[in-house]
Amino acid sequence: MSRLRLLAGPDLGSGPEGFADHTRRLGAPAVSGRALIESLVRSGLTGRGGASFPVGQKWRAVAASKGSRVVVANGAEGEPQSHKDRLLMATRPHLVLDGAFAAARTLRASQVVVYVGEEHGTAWNAMAQALAERPEAERRIGRMTGAPHRYVAGESSAAVHLIDAGVATPTTTPPHPRERGIAGAPTLVQNVETLANIALIARYGDEWFRSAGRRGGVGTVLITLAGAVKHPGVLEVEAGTTIEEVVTIAGGISEAASAVLLGGYFGSWVPAAQAWELPLDGPTLRSNGLNLGCGVIGVLPASRCGVCDTSRIMRYLAEESSAQCGPCFFGLRALSDACSRIAERGTNRDDIARLKKWSVEVPGRGACKHPDGAVMFLRSALSTFADQFASHPAHWRQQPA
Amino acid sequence: MKTELHMTIDRIKCDGHGLCAELLPEMIRLDDWGYPIIAPGPVPGRLASHAQRAVAACPTLALALRRTAPSK
Numbered sequence: 001m002s003r004l005r006l007l008a009g010p011d012l013g014s015g016p017e018g019f020a021d022h023t024r025r026l027g028a029p030a031v032s033g034r035a036l037i038e039s040l041v042r043s044g045l046t047g048r049g050g051a052s053f054p055v056g057q058k059w060r061a062v063a064a065s066k067g068s069r070v071v072v073a074n075g076a077e078g079e080p081q082s083h084k085d086r087l088l089m090a091t092r093p094h095l096v097l098d099g100a101f102a103a104a105r106t107l108r109a110s111q112v113v114v115y116v117g118e119e120h121g122t123a124w125n126a127m128a129q130a131l132a133e134r135p136e137a138e139r140r141i142g143r144m145t146g147a148p149h150r151y152v153a154g155e156s157s158a159a160v161h162l163i164d165a166g167v168a169t170p171t172t173t174p175p176h177p178r179e180r181g182i183a184g185a186p187t188l189v190q191n192v193e194t195l196a197n198i199a200l201i202a203r204y205g206d207e208w209f210r211s212a213g214r215r216g217g218v219g220t221v222l223i224t225l226a227g228a229v230k231h232p233g234v235l236e237v238e239a240g241t242t243i244e245e246v247v248t249i250a251g252g253i254s255e256a257a258s259a260v261l262l263g264g265y266f267g268s269w270v271p272a273a274q275a276w277e278l279p280l281d282g283p284t285l286r287s288n289g290l291n292l293g294c295g296v297i298g299v300l301p302a303s304r305c306g307v308c309d310t311s312r313i314m315r316y317l318a319e320e321s322s323a324q325c326g327p328c329f330f331g332l333r334a335l336s337d338a339c340s341r342i343a344e345r346g347t348n349r350d351d352i353a354r355l356k357k358w359s360v361e362v363p364g365r366g367a368c369k370h371p372d373g374a375v376m377f378l379r380s381a382l383s384t385f386a387d388q389f390a391s392h393p394a395h396w397r398q399q400p401a
Numbered sequence: 402m403k404t405e406l407h408m409t410i411d412r413i414k415c416d417g418h419g420l421c422a423e424l425l426p427e428m429i430r431l432d433d434w435g436y437p438i439i440a441p442g443p444v445p446g447r448l449a450s451h452a453q454r455a456v457a458a459c460p461t462l463a464l465a466l467r468r469t470a471p472s473k
Contacts (some may be wrong), residue, residue, distance in 0.1 A: 172411050325412035330434035361432050367412045 002249050003212055005220050006196045007236045012091045016126035019133035022094040029098050029202035032105040036202055037063060043206035044218045045198070049074055049154065049191030050266065050293045052282030055198070058188065059106070061178050065186035068110040072163065072182070073100040075116040075123060075192040076147035076154030079264045080316070082294045084222035085192050087234045089116065089123035092196060093130035099195025101138050102202045103188055111141055111182070113163050117153070118146040151265075151320035155368050156189035158322070169322040170368035191294075193222050214240035217281030221292070227261075227299035228254050237280065243297060244276035258302040259384050263293030265313055266373030268380035269306065272299075291376070306385035307392050310378065311336070311343035317374040328371040331362035335378060342389065344396035352389065355382060405443035405471045408452060414463035421464050424455040437464075443471075 009025055010017055017025075031039060041056030062069060073096055077085040089096060097114075104112050114131060116124045124144070131142050145163050147153040153168040160181045162168035181187025190198075197219060201209050210218045217240025225232050230251030237246055243260060247253060260275035262268055268290050270278065278285065282292040300306060318336035321329045335358050338351040359379050363372040382389060408428065417435035427448055428440045444452045444466070456464045 172413050326415060326417050326434055326436040327412065327432060330436070331432070334433070358433070361438060365412060365436070365438070 002235065003220050003238045004236055005200060005212065006088060006092060006095060006193065006222065009092070012087070016091060016093050016130060019094055019130065022092075026095075026203060029102050029199060031202045031205075032102050034063075034106075036102060036106050036198075039201055039206045040198065043201050043209040045194070045201065045209065046282045047191055048193035048197070048221065048282075048294070049156075050079075050263075050291075052286060052292060055190070055194060058178060058190075059103070062107050062186050062188045065179060068185050069107045070111045070113065070182040070185050070187040071100055071103045071107065071109045072156075072159055072187060072189040073097070073112065073114045073192055073195055074154055074156070074159055074189050075114065075120070075127065076159065077117050077120065077294070078147070078149070078151045078154045079266075079294050079296060080151075081224060081226045081296045081298060082264060083224045084234045084295055086117070086120040086123040088196060088222065089120070089192055090126045093126045094133075095196040095199045096127070096192045097130055097134060097138075097142075097195075098199035098202070099190070099197070101134070101142075102198060103190065103195070104138075104141060107188060109141070109188070110185075111143070112138075113182070114142065114144050115147050115159050115163065116144065117149065119149045150322070151317070152322050152368065152370055155370070157368065159189055160187055169324055170370070172367045212238045213281070214238050215242075215279045215281070216240060216284055217279060221280055221282075221295055223280060223295045223297060225250050225297050225299070227297075228257050228301035229299050230254050239281040240279040240284065242276065243278050243280065246280065246297065247276075247299065253299060254301075256302040257299045258304075259300045259306055261296070261298035261300065263291040264296035264298075265317060265377060266369075267291050267293045267296070267377065269300075269310070269377075269384035270380070271384050305343075305388065305392075305395065306381065307339075307388045308343045308395055310381040310385065311339040314339045314374065314378060317370075317377070321370060322368075325366040325371070327362055327365035331358055331365075332371060332374050334358060335362070335375070339378070342392050344394065346394040347390060347392045403471060404468045406449055406452065407443055407467050407469055408439050408456075409465050409467050410437065410439065411463045411465070414461045416461050416463075418460050420458045420460065421455040424458055425451050428452070429455070 037059045045055045046052040158170045160177045177187040257272040314336040318332035363375045422429045
Protein backbone atom coordinates (compact mmCIF):
# COMPACT_ATOMS: atom_id res chain seq x y z
CA MET A 1 0.00 0.00 0.00
CA SER A 2 1.00 3.63 0.14
CA ARG A 3 4.38 4.03 1.80
CA LEU A 4 6.61 7.07 1.63
CA ARG A 5 10.35 6.63 1.46
CA LEU A 6 11.65 8.61 -1.51
CA LEU A 7 8.90 11.20 -1.13
CA ALA A 8 8.97 11.30 2.71
CA GLY A 9 9.92 14.59 4.36
CA PRO A 10 8.64 18.12 3.83
CA ASP A 11 5.49 18.89 1.87
CA LEU A 12 6.04 18.24 -1.86
CA GLY A 13 4.35 21.54 -2.71
CA SER A 14 7.14 23.50 -1.01
CA GLY A 15 9.63 22.80 -3.81
CA PRO A 16 13.11 21.27 -3.68
CA GLU A 17 14.53 20.31 -0.30
CA GLY A 18 17.82 22.15 0.19
CA PHE A 19 21.12 20.46 1.10
CA ALA A 20 21.11 21.62 4.74
CA ASP A 21 17.54 20.41 5.39
CA HIS A 22 18.18 17.19 3.53
CA THR A 23 21.33 16.42 5.55
CA ARG A 24 19.65 17.34 8.85
CA ARG A 25 16.72 15.03 8.06
CA LEU A 26 18.64 12.01 6.74
CA GLY A 27 22.31 12.36 7.69
CA ALA A 28 25.01 11.39 5.21
CA PRO A 29 25.11 8.04 3.33
CA ALA A 30 27.11 5.65 5.51
CA VAL A 31 28.23 2.95 3.10
CA SER A 32 30.12 3.05 -0.20
CA GLY A 33 32.63 0.91 -2.06
CA ARG A 34 32.56 -2.88 -2.26
CA ALA A 35 30.19 -3.08 0.74
CA LEU A 36 27.61 -0.93 -1.06
CA ILE A 37 27.79 -3.07 -4.21
CA GLU A 38 27.19 -6.23 -2.18
CA SER A 39 24.37 -4.52 -0.29
CA LEU A 40 22.74 -3.54 -3.61
CA VAL A 41 23.02 -7.12 -4.85
CA ARG A 42 21.32 -8.43 -1.68
CA SER A 43 18.66 -5.69 -1.77
CA GLY A 44 17.15 -6.99 -5.01
CA LEU A 45 16.77 -3.38 -6.25
CA THR A 46 15.97 -3.27 -9.97
CA GLY A 47 16.26 -0.30 -12.34
CA ARG A 48 13.29 2.09 -12.36
CA GLY A 49 13.87 3.53 -15.83
CA GLY A 50 11.94 0.82 -17.66
CA ALA A 51 14.09 -2.27 -18.10
CA SER A 52 13.97 -3.46 -14.43
CA PHE A 53 17.61 -4.59 -14.71
CA PRO A 54 19.18 -5.78 -11.40
CA VAL A 55 21.20 -2.85 -10.06
CA GLY A 56 23.82 -4.85 -8.14
CA GLN A 57 24.66 -6.82 -11.26
CA LYS A 58 25.13 -3.63 -13.29
CA TRP A 59 27.44 -2.12 -10.63
CA ARG A 60 29.49 -5.31 -10.46
CA ALA A 61 29.96 -5.19 -14.24
CA VAL A 62 31.14 -1.56 -14.19
CA ALA A 63 33.36 -2.21 -11.15
CA ALA A 64 35.03 -5.12 -12.95
CA SER A 65 35.99 -2.95 -15.93
CA LYS A 66 39.28 -1.09 -16.24
CA GLY A 67 40.14 2.59 -16.48
CA SER A 68 38.31 5.75 -15.44
CA ARG A 69 34.52 5.59 -15.24
CA VAL A 70 31.52 7.86 -15.68
CA VAL A 71 28.17 7.97 -13.88
CA VAL A 72 25.04 9.29 -15.62
CA ALA A 73 21.97 10.22 -13.54
CA ASN A 74 19.23 9.65 -16.10
CA GLY A 75 16.33 12.08 -15.68
CA ALA A 76 15.40 12.36 -19.37
CA GLU A 77 11.87 11.00 -18.70
CA GLY A 78 10.79 10.97 -22.33
CA GLU A 79 7.69 8.82 -21.66
CA PRO A 80 4.82 11.23 -22.42
CA GLN A 81 2.54 10.30 -19.52
CA SER A 82 5.23 9.72 -16.88
CA HIS A 83 5.80 12.42 -14.27
CA LYS A 84 7.54 10.58 -11.46
CA ASP A 85 11.16 11.41 -12.36
CA ARG A 86 10.54 15.12 -12.73
CA LEU A 87 8.55 15.18 -9.45
CA LEU A 88 11.40 13.41 -7.64
CA MET A 89 14.05 15.74 -9.11
CA ALA A 90 11.96 18.83 -8.38
CA THR A 91 11.39 17.91 -4.72
CA ARG A 92 14.22 15.57 -3.56
CA PRO A 93 17.17 16.52 -5.78
CA HIS A 94 19.76 15.68 -3.10
CA LEU A 95 18.49 12.13 -2.74
CA VAL A 96 19.22 11.66 -6.46
CA LEU A 97 22.65 13.30 -6.13
CA ASP A 98 23.49 11.23 -3.01
CA GLY A 99 22.92 8.12 -5.11
CA ALA A 100 24.92 9.47 -8.05
CA PHE A 101 27.91 10.49 -5.92
CA ALA A 102 27.80 7.24 -3.91
CA ALA A 103 28.11 5.52 -7.30
CA ALA A 104 30.98 7.84 -8.24
CA ARG A 105 32.86 7.09 -4.98
CA THR A 106 32.23 3.37 -5.26
CA LEU A 107 33.20 3.09 -8.92
CA ARG A 108 35.94 5.78 -8.71
CA ALA A 109 34.25 7.77 -11.45
CA SER A 110 35.93 10.86 -12.82
CA GLN A 111 32.65 12.43 -13.98
CA VAL A 112 29.00 12.57 -12.88
CA VAL A 113 26.61 13.77 -15.59
CA VAL A 114 23.11 14.81 -14.51
CA TYR A 115 21.03 14.25 -17.66
CA VAL A 116 17.66 16.01 -17.40
CA GLY A 117 14.91 16.44 -20.00
CA GLU A 118 15.14 19.96 -21.47
CA GLU A 119 11.37 20.36 -21.22
CA HIS A 120 11.36 19.64 -17.46
CA GLY A 121 12.21 23.21 -16.39
CA THR A 122 11.34 22.91 -12.70
CA ALA A 123 13.27 19.66 -12.31
CA TRP A 124 16.24 21.09 -14.21
CA ASN A 125 16.41 24.16 -11.96
CA ALA A 126 16.13 22.05 -8.81
CA MET A 127 18.92 19.70 -9.91
CA ALA A 128 21.21 22.55 -11.05
CA GLN A 129 20.64 24.40 -7.76
CA ALA A 130 21.22 21.20 -5.76
CA LEU A 131 24.45 20.47 -7.62
CA ALA A 132 25.71 23.97 -6.75
CA GLU A 133 25.05 23.25 -3.05
CA ARG A 134 27.17 20.08 -2.95
CA PRO A 135 30.69 19.94 -1.43
CA GLU A 136 33.50 21.16 -3.66
CA ALA A 137 34.90 17.68 -4.39
CA GLU A 138 31.52 16.66 -5.84
CA ARG A 139 30.88 19.91 -7.71
CA ARG A 140 34.24 19.53 -9.44
CA ILE A 141 33.23 16.25 -11.11
CA GLY A 142 29.49 16.96 -11.57
CA ARG A 143 27.76 18.70 -14.48
CA MET A 144 24.31 19.13 -16.02
CA THR A 145 23.41 18.09 -19.58
CA GLY A 146 20.03 18.55 -21.26
CA ALA A 147 18.17 15.62 -22.83
CA PRO A 148 16.33 16.58 -26.03
CA HIS A 149 12.56 16.21 -26.01
CA ARG A 150 12.49 12.86 -27.81
CA TYR A 151 11.13 9.49 -26.76
CA VAL A 152 14.43 7.64 -27.32
CA ALA A 153 16.64 10.26 -25.57
CA GLY A 154 16.50 8.33 -22.28
CA GLU A 155 17.66 5.03 -23.78
CA SER A 156 21.07 4.45 -22.20
CA SER A 157 23.16 4.30 -25.38
CA ALA A 158 21.31 7.40 -26.69
CA ALA A 159 22.12 9.24 -23.44
CA VAL A 160 25.79 8.34 -23.81
CA HIS A 161 25.74 9.33 -27.50
CA LEU A 162 24.27 12.74 -26.68
CA ILE A 163 26.69 13.47 -23.84
CA ASP A 164 29.59 12.34 -26.03
CA ALA A 165 28.69 13.67 -29.45
CA GLY A 166 25.59 15.84 -29.08
CA VAL A 167 23.34 13.35 -30.88
CA ALA A 168 20.61 11.66 -28.84
CA THR A 169 20.23 8.58 -31.02
CA PRO A 170 20.91 5.02 -29.86
CA THR A 171 24.07 3.28 -31.02
CA THR A 172 24.69 -0.33 -31.96
CA THR A 173 25.24 -2.58 -28.91
CA PRO A 174 27.44 -4.34 -28.02
CA PRO A 175 29.43 -2.60 -26.73
CA HIS A 176 27.00 -1.66 -23.99
CA PRO A 177 27.63 1.69 -22.19
CA ARG A 178 28.63 -0.21 -19.04
CA GLU A 179 31.54 -1.68 -21.06
CA ARG A 180 32.32 1.31 -23.27
CA GLY A 181 30.39 4.54 -22.83
CA ILE A 182 31.29 8.22 -22.55
CA ALA A 183 34.69 8.89 -24.15
CA GLY A 184 35.18 5.13 -24.23
CA ALA A 185 35.00 4.87 -20.42
CA PRO A 186 32.80 2.27 -18.72
CA THR A 187 29.62 4.21 -17.91
CA LEU A 188 26.91 3.55 -15.34
CA VAL A 189 23.62 4.96 -16.64
CA GLN A 190 21.08 4.84 -13.85
CA ASN A 191 17.56 6.27 -13.62
CA VAL A 192 17.08 9.02 -11.00
CA GLU A 193 14.49 7.02 -8.99
CA THR A 194 16.95 4.13 -8.85
CA LEU A 195 19.67 6.49 -7.59
CA ALA A 196 17.36 7.85 -4.88
CA ASN A 197 16.74 4.27 -3.69
CA ILE A 198 20.51 3.68 -3.65
CA ALA A 199 20.92 6.80 -1.48
CA LEU A 200 18.61 5.23 1.13
CA ILE A 201 20.14 1.74 0.91
CA ALA A 202 23.56 3.39 1.54
CA ARG A 203 22.10 4.75 4.80
CA TYR A 204 19.76 2.06 6.09
CA GLY A 205 20.96 -1.12 4.37
CA ASP A 206 19.45 -3.82 2.21
CA GLU A 207 17.40 -5.47 4.96
CA TRP A 208 15.64 -2.20 5.60
CA PHE A 209 15.02 -1.85 1.83
CA ARG A 210 13.45 -5.31 1.69
CA SER A 211 11.19 -4.59 4.66
CA ALA A 212 8.83 -2.79 2.27
CA GLY A 213 7.12 -4.72 -0.50
CA ARG A 214 4.31 -7.19 -0.89
CA ARG A 215 3.58 -10.35 -2.88
CA GLY A 216 7.28 -10.93 -3.56
CA GLY A 217 8.08 -7.34 -4.54
CA VAL A 218 10.76 -5.42 -2.63
CA GLY A 219 11.05 -1.71 -1.82
CA THR A 220 8.76 1.02 -3.06
CA VAL A 221 7.94 2.19 -6.60
CA LEU A 222 6.86 5.55 -7.96
CA ILE A 223 3.73 5.21 -10.09
CA THR A 224 2.16 7.79 -12.40
CA LEU A 225 -1.60 7.28 -12.62
CA ALA A 226 -3.39 8.73 -15.65
CA GLY A 227 -6.74 8.46 -17.38
CA ALA A 228 -10.09 7.63 -15.77
CA VAL A 229 -9.11 7.98 -12.10
CA LYS A 230 -10.43 10.63 -9.70
CA HIS A 231 -6.99 11.97 -8.67
CA PRO A 232 -4.37 11.32 -11.37
CA GLY A 233 -0.73 11.96 -10.48
CA VAL A 234 2.34 10.41 -8.88
CA LEU A 235 2.14 7.99 -5.95
CA GLU A 236 4.74 6.06 -4.00
CA VAL A 237 3.59 2.55 -3.09
CA GLU A 238 5.17 -0.67 -1.91
CA ALA A 239 6.32 -2.88 -4.79
CA GLY A 240 3.72 -5.60 -5.33
CA THR A 241 0.74 -3.36 -4.52
CA THR A 242 -2.04 -4.21 -6.99
CA ILE A 243 -3.38 -1.84 -9.63
CA GLU A 244 -6.77 -1.93 -7.89
CA GLU A 245 -5.19 -0.80 -4.60
CA VAL A 246 -3.31 2.04 -6.31
CA VAL A 247 -6.46 3.20 -8.09
CA THR A 248 -8.29 3.11 -4.74
CA ILE A 249 -5.59 5.31 -3.15
CA ALA A 250 -6.15 7.76 -6.04
CA GLY A 251 -9.84 8.01 -5.17
CA GLY A 252 -11.07 5.20 -7.42
CA ILE A 253 -12.09 5.26 -11.07
CA SER A 254 -13.96 8.28 -12.38
CA GLU A 255 -16.01 6.22 -14.86
CA ALA A 256 -16.30 2.58 -15.94
CA ALA A 257 -12.98 1.31 -17.33
CA SER A 258 -12.50 -1.07 -20.27
CA ALA A 259 -8.73 -1.55 -20.20
CA VAL A 260 -5.51 -0.47 -18.50
CA LEU A 261 -2.31 0.54 -20.26
CA LEU A 262 0.42 -0.78 -17.98
CA GLY A 263 3.99 0.52 -18.34
CA GLY A 264 3.40 3.42 -20.72
CA TYR A 265 3.81 3.35 -24.49
CA PHE A 266 6.30 0.48 -24.32
CA GLY A 267 3.93 -1.40 -22.06
CA SER A 268 0.83 -3.47 -22.66
CA TRP A 269 -2.91 -3.05 -22.79
CA VAL A 270 -4.61 -5.37 -20.33
CA PRO A 271 -8.40 -5.87 -20.18
CA ALA A 272 -9.68 -4.09 -17.06
CA ALA A 273 -11.06 -7.29 -15.54
CA GLN A 274 -7.60 -8.89 -15.58
CA ALA A 275 -5.68 -5.74 -14.70
CA TRP A 276 -6.96 -4.99 -11.18
CA GLU A 277 -5.24 -7.95 -9.55
CA LEU A 278 -1.81 -7.36 -11.13
CA PRO A 279 0.99 -6.56 -8.64
CA LEU A 280 3.13 -3.52 -9.46
CA ASP A 281 6.54 -5.11 -9.33
CA GLY A 282 8.96 -5.15 -12.26
CA PRO A 283 10.36 -8.71 -11.88
CA THR A 284 6.92 -10.26 -11.12
CA LEU A 285 5.27 -8.59 -14.13
CA ARG A 286 8.20 -9.56 -16.33
CA SER A 287 7.69 -13.24 -15.49
CA ASN A 288 4.07 -12.80 -16.71
CA GLY A 289 5.21 -11.33 -20.03
CA LEU A 290 4.28 -7.80 -18.91
CA ASN A 291 6.40 -4.76 -18.17
CA LEU A 292 6.18 -2.17 -15.37
CA GLY A 293 8.26 0.13 -17.58
CA CYS A 294 8.61 3.49 -15.90
CA GLY A 295 5.52 2.90 -13.78
CA VAL A 296 2.78 4.59 -15.83
CA ILE A 297 -0.75 3.24 -15.39
CA GLY A 298 -3.32 4.62 -17.81
CA VAL A 299 -6.96 3.71 -17.15
CA LEU A 300 -9.00 3.71 -20.38
CA PRO A 301 -12.64 4.71 -19.83
CA ALA A 302 -15.21 2.50 -21.57
CA SER A 303 -16.40 5.58 -23.49
CA ARG A 304 -13.08 5.79 -25.38
CA CYS A 305 -12.21 3.60 -28.34
CA GLY A 306 -9.15 1.39 -27.76
CA VAL A 307 -8.47 1.05 -31.50
CA CYS A 308 -8.38 4.82 -32.00
CA ASP A 309 -6.14 5.34 -28.95
CA THR A 310 -3.82 2.57 -30.14
CA SER A 311 -3.65 4.17 -33.58
CA ARG A 312 -2.73 7.55 -32.05
CA ILE A 313 0.01 6.05 -29.87
CA MET A 314 1.40 4.01 -32.81
CA ARG A 315 1.64 7.21 -34.86
CA TYR A 316 3.57 8.86 -32.04
CA LEU A 317 5.95 5.87 -31.68
CA ALA A 318 6.52 5.73 -35.46
CA GLU A 319 7.39 9.44 -35.50
CA GLU A 320 9.72 8.96 -32.54
CA SER A 321 11.85 6.40 -34.40
CA SER A 322 15.29 7.97 -34.59
CA ALA A 323 15.38 7.03 -38.31
CA GLN A 324 18.57 5.02 -38.13
CA CYS A 325 17.40 1.47 -38.80
CA GLY A 326 15.19 0.67 -41.80
CA PRO A 327 13.00 -2.01 -40.17
CA CYS A 328 12.12 0.42 -37.33
CA PHE A 329 11.58 3.55 -39.41
CA PHE A 330 9.67 1.94 -42.29
CA GLY A 331 8.12 -0.88 -40.28
CA LEU A 332 6.63 1.29 -37.53
CA ARG A 333 5.40 3.79 -40.08
CA ALA A 334 3.66 1.02 -42.05
CA LEU A 335 2.17 -0.48 -38.88
CA SER A 336 0.94 2.94 -37.81
CA ASP A 337 -0.60 3.58 -41.25
CA ALA A 338 -2.42 0.24 -41.15
CA CYS A 339 -3.77 1.07 -37.67
CA SER A 340 -4.91 4.50 -38.86
CA ARG A 341 -6.73 3.00 -41.85
CA ILE A 342 -8.59 0.61 -39.55
CA ALA A 343 -9.40 3.43 -37.12
CA GLU A 344 -10.43 5.95 -39.75
CA ARG A 345 -11.92 3.89 -42.58
CA GLY A 346 -12.99 0.78 -40.72
CA THR A 347 -11.77 -2.79 -40.39
CA ASN A 348 -10.48 -4.46 -43.52
CA ARG A 349 -8.98 -7.88 -43.88
CA ASP A 350 -5.80 -6.76 -45.67
CA ASP A 351 -4.70 -4.41 -42.92
CA ILE A 352 -5.41 -6.95 -40.18
CA ALA A 353 -3.25 -9.47 -42.09
CA ARG A 354 -0.49 -6.84 -42.50
CA LEU A 355 -0.52 -6.01 -38.78
CA LYS A 356 -0.14 -9.69 -37.92
CA LYS A 357 2.67 -10.27 -40.42
CA TRP A 358 4.69 -7.14 -39.63
CA SER A 359 4.32 -7.46 -35.87
CA VAL A 360 6.22 -10.75 -36.17
CA GLU A 361 8.81 -9.44 -38.65
CA VAL A 362 9.74 -6.06 -37.19
CA PRO A 363 10.83 -6.77 -33.56
CA GLY A 364 14.48 -7.56 -32.85
CA ARG A 365 15.66 -5.78 -35.99
CA GLY A 366 16.77 -2.40 -34.64
CA ALA A 367 19.95 -1.23 -32.93
CA CYS A 368 17.86 -0.39 -29.84
CA LYS A 369 14.60 -1.78 -28.46
CA HIS A 370 12.36 0.96 -29.90
CA PRO A 371 10.73 -1.27 -32.55
CA ASP A 372 10.40 -4.12 -30.03
CA GLY A 373 8.63 -1.92 -27.48
CA ALA A 374 6.27 -0.41 -30.07
CA VAL A 375 5.34 -3.82 -31.47
CA MET A 376 4.86 -5.34 -28.02
CA PHE A 377 2.41 -2.50 -27.32
CA LEU A 378 0.60 -3.12 -30.63
CA ARG A 379 0.33 -6.87 -30.07
CA SER A 380 -1.23 -6.27 -26.66
CA ALA A 381 -3.78 -4.00 -28.37
CA LEU A 382 -4.57 -6.65 -30.99
CA SER A 383 -5.39 -9.15 -28.24
CA THR A 384 -7.05 -6.81 -25.69
CA PHE A 385 -9.19 -5.08 -28.33
CA ALA A 386 -9.57 -8.15 -30.58
CA ASP A 387 -13.33 -7.67 -31.00
CA GLN A 388 -12.99 -3.95 -31.73
CA PHE A 389 -10.21 -4.53 -34.29
CA ALA A 390 -12.36 -7.22 -35.98
CA SER A 391 -15.36 -4.92 -36.45
CA HIS A 392 -14.21 -1.33 -36.21
CA PRO A 393 -16.48 1.22 -37.88
CA ALA A 394 -15.09 4.14 -39.89
CA HIS A 395 -14.29 6.85 -37.36
CA TRP A 396 -12.73 9.47 -39.60
CA ARG A 397 -15.59 11.95 -39.17
CA GLN A 398 -15.12 11.79 -35.39
CA GLN A 399 -11.42 12.73 -35.45
CA PRO A 400 -10.59 16.04 -33.83
CA ALA A 401 -9.72 18.54 -36.56
CA MET B 402 36.34 -27.62 -29.93
CA LYS B 403 33.73 -27.27 -32.65
CA THR B 404 32.59 -23.69 -33.23
CA GLU B 405 29.54 -22.18 -34.93
CA LEU B 406 29.28 -19.50 -37.58
CA HIS B 407 26.65 -16.79 -36.99
CA MET B 408 25.50 -13.97 -39.26
CA THR B 409 25.21 -10.61 -37.57
CA ILE B 410 24.02 -7.34 -38.99
CA ASP B 411 24.62 -3.76 -37.94
CA ARG B 412 21.12 -2.34 -38.39
CA ILE B 413 22.31 1.26 -38.42
CA LYS B 414 24.79 0.60 -41.23
CA CYS B 415 22.35 -1.47 -43.32
CA ASP B 416 20.78 0.50 -46.19
CA GLY B 417 18.69 -2.29 -47.64
CA HIS B 418 20.67 -2.84 -50.86
CA GLY B 419 19.53 -6.46 -50.74
CA LEU B 420 22.60 -8.12 -52.23
CA CYS B 421 22.80 -10.50 -49.28
CA ALA B 422 19.38 -11.94 -50.06
CA GLU B 423 20.42 -12.43 -53.69
CA LEU B 424 23.58 -14.27 -52.70
CA LEU B 425 22.25 -16.26 -49.75
CA PRO B 426 18.50 -16.82 -50.28
CA GLU B 427 18.72 -19.99 -48.18
CA MET B 428 19.20 -17.83 -45.07
CA ILE B 429 18.22 -14.27 -45.92
CA ARG B 430 14.99 -12.83 -47.27
CA LEU B 431 13.88 -9.22 -47.57
CA ASP B 432 10.98 -7.59 -45.76
CA ASP B 433 8.40 -5.36 -47.50
CA TRP B 434 10.81 -2.41 -47.34
CA GLY B 435 13.87 -4.25 -48.67
CA TYR B 436 15.66 -4.91 -45.36
CA PRO B 437 17.08 -8.36 -44.62
CA ILE B 438 15.45 -10.91 -42.33
CA ILE B 439 18.05 -13.48 -41.31
CA ALA B 440 17.04 -17.04 -40.44
CA PRO B 441 17.78 -17.86 -36.79
CA GLY B 442 20.54 -20.25 -35.80
CA PRO B 443 24.07 -20.90 -37.05
CA VAL B 444 25.14 -20.92 -40.70
CA PRO B 445 25.21 -24.55 -41.90
CA GLY B 446 28.67 -25.67 -43.05
CA ARG B 447 27.56 -26.21 -46.65
CA LEU B 448 26.54 -22.50 -46.86
CA ALA B 449 29.67 -21.07 -45.25
CA SER B 450 31.33 -20.00 -48.49
CA HIS B 451 28.07 -18.45 -49.79
CA ALA B 452 27.71 -16.57 -46.49
CA GLN B 453 31.27 -15.27 -46.84
CA ARG B 454 30.46 -14.07 -50.35
CA ALA B 455 27.36 -12.23 -49.07
CA VAL B 456 29.41 -10.53 -46.35
CA ALA B 457 32.04 -9.46 -48.90
CA ALA B 458 29.39 -8.06 -51.24
CA CYS B 459 27.61 -5.89 -48.62
CA PRO B 460 28.11 -2.29 -49.86
CA THR B 461 27.83 -0.79 -46.35
CA LEU B 462 29.83 -3.47 -44.49
CA ALA B 463 26.79 -4.07 -42.28
CA LEU B 464 26.82 -7.84 -42.62
CA ALA B 465 29.37 -9.88 -40.69
CA LEU B 466 30.14 -13.46 -39.76
CA ARG B 467 31.11 -14.29 -36.21
CA ARG B 468 32.56 -17.55 -35.03
CA THR B 469 31.38 -18.49 -31.55
CA ALA B 470 31.27 -21.42 -29.18
CA PRO B 471 28.13 -23.48 -29.86
CA SER B 472 25.02 -22.33 -27.98
CA LYS B 473 23.43 -25.07 -25.93
